[in-house]
Structure formats: structure tokens, C-alpha cells
Amino acid sequence: TGLWEKTMATVYLCGISAFIACLIGIPIGLAAARSDRFEKIVTPVIDTLQVLPSFCFIIPVVMLFRVGDVTAMIATIAFAVVPAIRYTSHGIRQVPPALIEAAKVSGCTPRQTFFRVQLPLALPEIMLGVNQ
Numbered sequence: 001t002g003l004w005e006k007t008m009a010t011v012y013l014c015g016i017s018a019f020i021a022c023l024i025g026i027p028i029g030l031a032a033a034r035s036d037r038f039e040k041i042v043t044p045v046i047d048t049l050q051v052l053p054s055f056c057f058i059i060p061v062v063m064l065f066r067v068g069d070v071t072a073m074i075a076t077i078a079f080a081v082v083p084a085i086r087y088t089s090h091g092i093r094q095v096p097p098a099l100i101e102a103a104k105v106s107g108c109t110p111r112q113t114f115f116r117v118q119l120p121l122a123l124p125e126i127m128l129g130v131n132q
Helices: 003-034 036-051 054-065 069-093 097-105 110-131
Strands: none
Touching (some): 036 069, 054 069, 069 110
16 A cells, blocks of 8 residues: 555654664763763753654744654654653662762772663663663
8 A cells, every 4th residue: 555665664763863862861861870060951852852842843843844753753753852861860869879889898989880880780770761
């Protein structure tokens, strides 16, 4: 019926948009978790983006890029980046301080503490943000 190509194009655009949103959102969430100053800047921005309906993202993008694949990708990325930032930051901040202290006492460098303690413990929360 000719819908297979359109369906696959939509799945492709959604997948690429989700991947790009993760590439943008997870590092911002990690930076927000590590810096209180950065979190105070990021939180109002993502709160505003989360409150706005997705239709509000589409209007300015359509005015700039017209209707098409790029417009759909930008709107999807803007909508999907918010949970990635929020859940990544929340996951890193929810790691128990006792475990971080235990890693430091064991002789872990800050980098080792992050990659071997904080990130593995926050991974379920980060994946929840990716899933959203």
C-alpha cells in the first residue's frame, strides 16, 4: 500500500532524534549533577521546555525550516532532551554519599569514582530518561 517506506522513514527519524537527544542531554545532565551553579542555570530552562506542549516547539521551527524532516527532528529532539537531562542529573545526585566516600577511602581517583561507582549506580535512572 506504499506505507512501508513512510513508516520506516518515521521510525528512522524518531530513532535518530532520540539518539541525538541523548548525545545532548546526558552530558548536560552529568554537568548539572556535578555543578550546583550549572544546575541552577539548567533547571529553569528544562522546566520551561517541559511545561510547553510540543506544538510550541514546532511553530518557530516550521517558520525557520518549513515543514519537513528537519523540522520534525528538531521538535522531537527539543521534546526528548528534557527527560534525558533531568533523569541523568537526578540519577547521579541520588548515589549514596556513603558509597562515594567508600570509593575515596579505597583509593579511587575522582574519575574512577565517577566511572566505577556513580555511573553504574545511576545507569537505571539514566536509562529511564532515555526511555521517556
